[in-house]
Amino acid sequence: MRKIAITADSNSGITREVAEREGVFIVPMLFTIDGKEYLEGISLNSQEFFLYQEQGRDIKSAQPTVGSVLELWDSLLKEYDEVVHIPMTKALSGSYDTALALSREYEGRVFVVDNQRISVTQKQSVWDARQLAEEGKSGREIRSILEASALESSIYLTVDTLSYLKKGGRITPAAAAIGDILNIRPVLQIQGGKIDAYSKVRGRKKSKQVLVEAIQKDMRERFGEAKKGKGIKLHAAYAGIPEEAAEWKRQLEEIFPGYIVDMDELSLNICTHVGKGALGIAVTCNL
CATH class of the missing domain: 3.30.1180.10 (Hypothetical Protein Tm841; Chain: A;domain 3)
Known part of the structure; x- marks a missing residue:
């Protein structure tokens, strides 16, 4: 049976602590506040974010950096056979398109899901993917199942x-x-x-x-x-x-x-x- 890693971005709301406990992997979303870069859940937590927001700081959000995505996938593929990556919906971010382009360099070992979900519904897709992997589904099969149910x-x-x-x-x-x-x-x-x-x-x-x-x-x-x-x-x-x-x-x-x-x-x-x-x-x- 293939060993499959499930990855997502921090827009799913899955913290690094929960990810470690549940056996999934998270890449952080990028934020720029008054020109300074922060990574969600690493150098920026929610208390700090709301303080900056209430202070009227200039806050912009962005997709995970290419480097953070590649570093995670390269590390995982030393141990796992395949990676299933679940980014936030492509309708609201360039994360999906970027990840899909990057996945082509991995010769069929990374499967990026066109999830059409965000936040807590995206998080449920991560748990569903983990369940499917435990049932023995391949990365390609998991992607197909998740995309078929994305609008549910x-x-x-x-x-x-x-x-x-x-x-x-x-x-x-x-x-x-x-x-x-x-x-x-x-x-x-x-x-x-x-x-x-x-x-x-x-x-x-x-x-x-x-x-x-x-x-x-x-x-x-x-x-x-x-x-x-x-x-x-x-x-x-x-x-x-x-x-x-x-x-x-x-x-x-x-x-x-x-x-x-x-x-x-x-x-x-x-x-x-x-x-x-x-x-x-x-x-x-x-x-």
């Missing part, structure tokens, strides 16, 4: 401030100003790698209600058949406020009895756009 996921997010959506050009300054005055908060949907506006509501309580209703609708309409064969996995996410995250997790477990709700901090790449206080919920059809 949804993420819904609500933000606590419109400042960073405005800064990233996703809403106009005028819309942000009116939204803040009227306490209007967007609910965003991430599906198939695209970030779209799902709804606009007034107040935090209502926005959380819309998140739940959106997931309930997906579970009922989009994933009804998939649930019979694979099962549904629920994920929750937050940005920078762990106390609120714990309460959010408790509420979701009451609303969805019988489901274990995983709670993760959103990756810093997403936090660049949504800011501290964002809350999310996601659903995937796991294998």
Whole structure:
């Protein structure tokens, strides 16, 4: 049986500590803050990130460096037969295209997945890939299975401030100003790698209600058949406020009895756009 290594970028939300414990491998996303480079989870943690963000620093995110990807793959292929690499969706980053180009130098030993996922749904793909490898699937087979199921996921997010959506050009300054005055908060949907506006509501309580209703609708309409064969996995996410995250997790477990709700901090790449206080919920059809 082939020995297969599973790799991903830190946009998955998998920390280096968790990766080491679970037997997977992570390359860090790159951030530039006021012209200085940082690596997520190595020289930049979430507490530092939110401090810089609140200070109004100039923050830009970028894909992992070519050197970090090649160094990891070269090291792993001394011990493993193949590598399956799961980058964040190519719709939101150049990570996939870069990794695919690099993989061609490895003569069929590195398989890059067109995952179309991000954050907690990308993380689930990593666990699915690990499971498939343990079942004896080849790198090529794992890539095929993951790509076939890439769209069997949804993420819904609500933000606590419109400042960073405005800064990233996703809403106009005028819309942000009116939204803040009227306490209007967007609910965003991430599906198939695209970030779209799902709804606009007034107040935090209502926005959380819309998140739940959106997931309930997906579970009922989009994933009804998939649930019979694979099962549904629920994920929750937050940005920078762990106390609120714990309460959010408790509420979701009451609303969805019988489901274990995983709670993760959103990756810093997403936090660049949504800011501290964002809350999310996601659903995937796991294998």
